[in-house]
Amino acid sequence: MYKFPVDLSQLSCHTLPGVGKQTAQYLSRLGIYSVQDVLFHLPFRYQDRTRLIPLCQLIPGEYAVVEGVLAAVSMPKRGKTKLLCELCDDSGRIFIRFFYLSPFQRKLLREGMRIRCFSEVRYGYHGLEMFHPDFQIIKPGKEIPVDESLTPIYHATEGISQHVLRKISGHALAMLHQGGILPELLPPTLLQTLSFPTLQEALQFIHRPARNIAIEQLITGQTVFHKRLVFEELLAHRLALLQAKQTVQQQSAIPLLSQGNLAAALLKQLPFVLTSAQQRVLAEIKNDLSLSSPMLRLLQGDVGSGKTVIAALAALQAVEQGCQVAVMVPTEILSEQHYRVFQHWLQPLGVNVVILSGNVKTTARRAVLQEMASGEAQVVVGTHALFQQEVEFCRLALVIIDEQHRFGVHQRALLRDKGASQLDCPHQLLMTATPIPRTLAMSLYADLDCSAIDELPAGRIPITTLVIPQSRRDEVISRIREACLAGRQAYWVCTLIDESEALQLQAAEKLFAALQRILPELTVGLVHGRMKAKDKEAVMHAFQHGKIHLLIATTVIEVGVDVSNASLMVIENAERLGLSQLHQLRGRVGRGNVESYCVLLYQHPLSAFAQERLGVLRETTDGFKIAERDLELRGPGEILGTRQTGELAFRVTNLLRDKDMLPAVQQAANVIIRDHPELILPLMLRWLRGVLQYGQV
Numbered sequence: 001m002y003k004f005p006v007d008l009s010q011l012s013c014h015t016l017p018g019v020g021k022q023t024a025q026y027l028s029r030l031g032i033y034s035v036q037d038v039l040f041h042l043p044f045r046y047q048d049r050t051r052l053i054p055l056c057q058l059i060p061g062e063y064a065v066v067e068g069v070l071a072a073v074s075m076p077k078r079g080k081t082k083l084l085c086e087l088c089d090d091s092g093r094i095f096i097r098f099f100y101l102s103p104f105q106r107k108l109l110r111e112g113m114r115i116r117c118f119s120e121v122r123y124g125y126h127g128l129e130m131f132h133p134d135f136q137i138i139k140p141g142k143e144i145p146v147d148e149s150l151t152p153i154y155h156a157t158e159g160i161s162q163h164v165l166r167k168i169s170g171h172a173l174a175m176l177h178q179g180g181i182l183p184e185l186l187p188p189t190l191l192q193t194l195s196f197p198t199l200q201e202a203l204q205f206i207h208r209p210a211r212n213i214a215i216e217q218l219i220t221g222q223t224v225f226h227k228r229l230v231f232e233e234l235l236a237h238r239l240a241l242l243q244a245k246q247t248v249q250q251q252s253a254i255p256l257l258s259q260g261n262l263a264a265a266l267l268k269q270l271p272f273v274l275t276s277a278q279q280r281v282l283a284e285i286k287n288d289l290s291l292s293s294p295m296l297r298l299l300q301g302d303v304g305s306g307k308t309v310i311a312a313l314a315a316l317q318a319v320e321q322g323c324q325v326a327v328m329v330p331t332e333i334l335s336e337q338h339y340r341v342f343q344h345w346l347q348p349l350g351v352n353v354v355i356l357s358g359n360v361k362t363t364a365r366r367a368v369l370q371e372m373a374s375g376e377a378q379v380v381v382g383t384h385a386l387f388q389q390e391v392e393f394c395r396l397a398l399v400i401i402d403e404q405h406r407f408g409v410h411q412r413a414l415l416r417d418k419g420a421s422q423l424d425c426p427h428q429l430l431m432t433a434t435p436i437p438r439t440l441a442m443s444l445y446a447d448l449d450c451s452a453i454d455e456l457p458a459g460r461i462p463i464t465t466l467v468i469p470q471s472r473r474d475e476v477i478s479r480i481r482e483a484c485l486a487g488r489q490a491y492w493v494c495t496l497i498d499e500s501e502a503l504q505l506q507a508a509e510k511l512f513a514a515l516q517r518i519l520p521e522l523t524v525g526l527v528h529g530r531m532k533a534k535d536k537e538a539v540m541h542a543f544q545h546g547k548i549h550l551l552i553a554t555t556v557i558e559v560g561v562d563v564s565n566a567s568l569m570v571i572e573n574a575e576r577l578g579l580s581q582l583h584q585l586r587g588r589v590g591r592g593n594v595e596s597y598c599v600l601l602y603q604h605p606l607s608a609f610a611q612e613r614l615g616v617l618r619e620t621t622d623g624f625k626i627a628e629r630d631l632e633l634r635g636p637g638e639i640l641g642t643r644q645t646g647e648l649a650f651r652v653t654n655l656l657r658d659k660d661m662l663p664a665v666q667q668a669a670n671v672i673i674r675d676h677p678e679l680i681l682p683l684m685l686r687w688l689r690g691v692l693q694y695g696q697v
Contacts, residue, residue: 005179005180005181006179006180006181007180007181007183008034008035008036008039008172008175008176008180008181008182009034009035009036009182009183009685009686010034011034011035011036011175011180012024012033012034012035013027013032013033013034013035013037013038013168015035016035016038016168016171016172016175017167017171018164018167018168018171019168022159023160023164023168026157026158026159026160027160027168029157030155030156030157030160035172035175035180036182036686038168038169038172039169039172039173039176039182039203039207040203040651040686041154041155041165041169042154042206042207042229042651042652043152043153043154043206043207043218044153044154044155044219045153045215045218045219046150046151046152046153046209046215046218046219047063047118047150047151047153048063048150048151048211048215049065049118049146049147049150049151050146050147050148050149050150050211051065051146051211052065052066052067052116052146053065053066054089054090054091054092055068055087055088055089055091055092055093055094055128056091056092057091058092058094058121058128059121060121060122060123060128061120061121061122062120062121063118063119063120063121064118064119064121065116065117065118065146066087066089066094066116066117066118066130067089067114067115067116067117067138068087068088068089068093068094068114068115069087069088069089069112069113069114070085070086070087070109070110070111070112070113070114070115071086071087071088071093071111072085072086072111073085073086073109073110073111080099081097081098081099082098082099082100082101082106083097083098083101083106083109084096084097084098085097085098085109087115087117092128093127093128094121094127094128094129094130095124095126095127095128095129095130096117096129096130096133096135097124097129097130097131097132098132099131099132100132108137109135113137114137114138114140115135115136115137115138116135116136116138116144117130117133117134117135118133118134118135119131119132119133119134134163147211148210148211149208149209149210149211150208150209150210150211150213150215150218151166152166152169152207152208154166154169169207170208173203173204173207173208176200176203176204177200177204182199182200182203183682184198184199185199185232185679185682185683185686186199186228186231186232186235186668187671187672187675187676187679190668190671194228194231194664195224196224196227196228196231197224197225197228199228199232201225202225202226202228202229203229205223205225206218206223206225206226206229220657221652221654221657221658226652227658227661229652230652230653230654230658230661231661231664231665231668232683232686232687233650233651233652233653233687234653234658234661234662234665235665235668235669235672235683236683236684236686236687236688237650237687237688238446238665238666238669239669239672239673239680239683239684240684240688241446242446242669242673243680243684245296245446245448248293248294248296248425249293249294250293251293251294251424251425252292252293252294252424252425253291253292253293253294253295253397253424253425253426253427254292254321254323254395254397254424255289255290255291255292256289256290256317256318256320256321256323256397256398256427257290257321258316258317258318258320258321259320260286260317260320261320262316262319262320262349262351263313263316263317263320265349266312266313266316266345266346266349267313269345269348270309270345272457274306274309275306275453275455275456275457275458276455277305277452277453277454277455278305278306278309278310278453278455280451281299281301281310281451281452281453282310282313282314284297284449284451285297285299285310285314285429285451286314286317288427288449289314289317289318289398289427294425294426294427294428295427295428295429295449296428296448296449297428297429297430297448297449297450297451298430298431298432298448298449298450298451299311299429299430299431299432299451299452299453300431300432300450300451300452300453301431301432301433301452301453301454302433302453302454302456302587302622302623302624303433303583303584303586303587303623304456304457304460304587304590304591305433305453305454305455305456305457306453306457307402307431307433307453308338308341308402309345310453311327311400311402311429311431312341312342312345312346314398314400314429315327315342315346315379315398315400316346316349316351317398318397318398318427319346319351319378319379321397322395323395323396323397323398324372324375324377324378324379324380324393324394324395324396324397324398325378325379325380325396325397325398325399325400326380326382326386326393326396326398326399326400326426327342327379327380327381327382327400327402328382328383328384328386328387328399328400328401328402329381329382329383329401329402329403330383330384330402330403331383332357332358332359332383332533332536332537333527333536333537333540334402334403335355335357335359335381335382335383336355336357336359336537336540337540337562338381338402339353339355339381342379342381346379351378351379352371352376352377352378352379353377353378353379353380353381354368354371354372354377354379354380354381355368355380355381355382356368356369356372356380356381356382356385356386356391357382357383357385357533358383358385358533359533359534359537360385368380369390369391369392372391372392372393372394373392373393373394374394375393375394375395380393396426397424397426397427398426398427398428398429399426399427399428399429400428400429400431401428401429401430401431402431402432403431403432403433430448433584433587433623452624454624460590461590461593461594461595461596462590462621463586463589463590463596463597463598463621464595464596464597464598465586465597465598465599465600465617465618465621466597466598466599466600466618467574467600467602467614467615467617467618468599468600468601468602469601469602469603469604469606470601470602470603470604471604473601476570476599476601477515477518477519479568479597479599480492480519480522480550480568480570481519481521481522483567483568484519484522484549484550485521485522487565488565488566488567488568488594489543489546489548489549489550489551489563489565489566489567489568490549490550490551490566490567490568490569490570491550491551491553491566491568491569491570491585491588491589492511492515492550492551492552492553492570492572493553493554493555493569493570493571493572493585494507494508494511494552494553494554494572494573495554495555495572495573495576495577508526508528508552508553508554509526509528511552511572512524512526512552515550515552519550522549522550523547523548523549523550524548524549524550524551524552525539525542525543525548525550525551525552526539526551526552526553527539527540527543527551527552527553527554528553528554529554539551543563544563546565555577555581555585562588562591563588563591564591564592565592566588566589566591566592566596567589567590567592567594567595567596567597568589568596568597568598568599569585569586569588569589569596569597569598569599570598570599570601571585571586571598571599571600571601572601573601573602573603574600574601574602574614575602575603575606575607575610575613575614578630579613579616579617579626579627579629579630579633580623580626580627580630582600582617583617583621583623583626585598586598586617586621598617600614600617600618602614609633612633613629613633616629631655631656632656651687
């Protein structure tokens with residue numbers, strides 16, 4: 001036994017009854033190491049085992065607790081059933097099927113034994129049946145009370161059962177009630193203002209809710225006990241981001257006080273003028289770069305809004321100060337395109353632009369690395385190859401990361417550290433063409449200053465979006481033939497490379513062969529993620545120079561590809577992609593001065609949910625509106641991408657459900673920073689595992 005009080009965050013889960021070395025290893029897979037971790041491993045659904053139902057009152061399709069005597073036990077010779085039991089009480093009977101049993105369990109189930117079972121009631125061959133229920137043997141003369149609270153169901157892992165997890169959580173709750181310390185990290189005045197329960201009350205309620213609580217209310221997190229934990233988690237995230245921003249601002253950066261001569265020269269040679277939105281954003285960035293604290297700015301802009309030229313102008317501000325710039329992008333194709341664009345714009349100004357990606361090999365790579373280390377390379381464009389160990393910069397002052405949500409925070413940290421070895425920290429400009437709803441920006445990007453290019457260049461003709469069933473494929477192919485013979489180009493996007501019968505998606509390679517046969521008068525190309533970099537580049541180069549009429553592609557062309565002559569986009573099985581991804585793909589056309597079309601092909605029948613989503617694409621081309629609807633329909637993961645390492649690791653929060661709490665969380669964070677700074681680190685340690693090491697990203 002332990003002498004209480006004892007800090008449960010420092011007490012190993014080994015100390016709980018029944019947790020040996022093997023069980024502790026299983027728990028570690030769930031991120032559970034301490035007693036506090038056990039208490040914060042919350043149920044995600046519940047079962048009602050608080051009432052014993054007579055067999056005559058059972059309703060098929062519902063879960064129930066039943067009790068009776070085994071009238072017959074048999075082992076069928078055919079089928080998957082290993083053991084068939086007839087269970088009877090005074091009112092009726094039900095048959096119990098077991099599909100797998102340990103030898104020990106099989107010995108327990110004998111005729112005449114009294115057992116209690118819990119499972120779903122179904123209609124079966126013999127009438128009412130239960131399949132493989134949870135069961136307990138009731139010894140003669142011994143009654144077992146029904147559960148007094150709803151039964152929690154936890155996320156589990158191989159080797160550890162729900163029964164074991166419930167026992168462990170029960171022991172942890174008992175330890176909490178016996179005087180175990182789990183610090184209350186919300187100030188009393190805040191708890192009172194928000195009418196929140198204490199932490200101990202919230203955990204007790206969520207792990208063992210009373211039988212009269214509606215299960216729907218529990219699993220949707222609508223109780224005040226859930227909201228109390230959600231609030232604390234959101235508060236921890238916001239404090240971590242604000243502290244990260246403060247940490248960066250306390251570091252020094254090279255003030256980029258250029259005269260703007262190179263930028264003026266670039267603007268003079270461009271065939272277009274900046275929009276008012278671009279000019280506003282550029283002014284914000286120029287001001288940030290002139291300061292002696294590092295810039296941390298997120299630049300949002302819809303597809304085709306002109307973020308790249310802003311990045312180039314920012315780069316020139318660093319180059320004119322005698323510094324280097326790193327431009328990191330997520331794909332080889334995008335790196336090649338950015339390299340060509342930057343070279344086209346900056347080389348006439350005497351700026352040395354180089355590329356470092358997986359496609360740059362041996363001798364050429366060594367030469368690029370030497371130019372970077374010496375400072376001769378002024379602007380370096382590349383993929384993740386930029387933050388590899390052997391890469392060194394001479395005087396890195398600005399890091400530009402395009403499509404930043406495709407990189408994990410650890411990757412961004414590694415690139416930032418290329419400048420941290422010097423005396424000064426580099427400025428950071430993060431760019432995304434996936435507009436981020438204000439809800440997410442408030443919670444996930446509190447460490448960044450945000451700018452938005454909310455205006456498209458003049459003369460852009462809106463893209464017409466059509467939603468068409470697969471049964472009209474022939475019409476779509478005819479439309480492609482007409483457009484290409486009229487001098488235009490087209491994309492056809494598939495979501496898989498190889499055939500998959502399970503998903504019934506059209507494979508890119510199969511479609512490529514079919515369209516070559518159907519459209520012999522056109523040149524058809526194919527590009528996908530498994531091709532060698534040089535082969536992909538060759539195909540894209542041919543398409544960009546008009547040598548390929550129709551490009552069959554996977555979603556590898558989602559970002560960055562810019563071919564102004566392409567006026568038709570066909571997206572296969574569009575109902576399977578998220579709105580933001582569809583919008584990104586659609587943005588590959590409509591970049592010229594002719595009317596462009598995007599055709600969303602779908603498999604019939606289309607669900608009501610899919611109809612609503614595709615309808616959004618048909619109604620608007622505004623990326624910010626689409627992002628908001630995507631957040632409502634599919635949640636934050638779709639907006640930010642699964643590669644958003646460390647930034648969506650919420651344990652109890654649902655950003656869409658809980659967004660109304662964000663203003664109060666912002667106010668509370670300011671109060672904590674001002675009046676209770678000693679609570680910041682404990683809150684972060686409780687809720688943000690592994691995030692502290694990225695505090696300077």
